[in-house]
Amino acid sequence: MRMRPGAIGNLTAKLIACLLIVVCFAVGAVGLILPVVPGLLFVAIALMIVARYFPSVDRRLRKNRTIGSYLQSSDGFGGLSFGKKIQYGLLLCLRLFVDAVAFLVYVASKLLGLAVVKYQSYR
Secondary structure, three states: OOOOOOHHHHHHHHHHHHHHHHHHHHHHHHHHHOOOOOHHHHHHHHHHHHHHHOHHHHHHHHOOHHHHHHHHHOOOHHHOOHHHHHHHHHHHHHHHHHHHHHHHHHHHHHHHHHHHHHHHHHO
């Protein structure tokens, strides 16, 4: 049985990607419970890795407005130099953090609005 020259490298890349996906989802799950760990960041990274290796998941995720914008911005990631990849990763983390804070502010404002409506109904 002969293997293609790049087959082992491709298999290794897929195994490393699967390991990273499991680790990111695990850390993300812990982060959703504990406020110290940024859970949404790790879940988003895991989803981006999954989308890279599974085209059907990629198509489904690109339909989502928020996740699709992250995937679209990372399309040329493989062709970047190492320094640019680090820079992109840091900027992606900053963007995810800002989006998470904006989402939390949105949820808090909705909950506060519901609390005000409920309070006014008692008066």
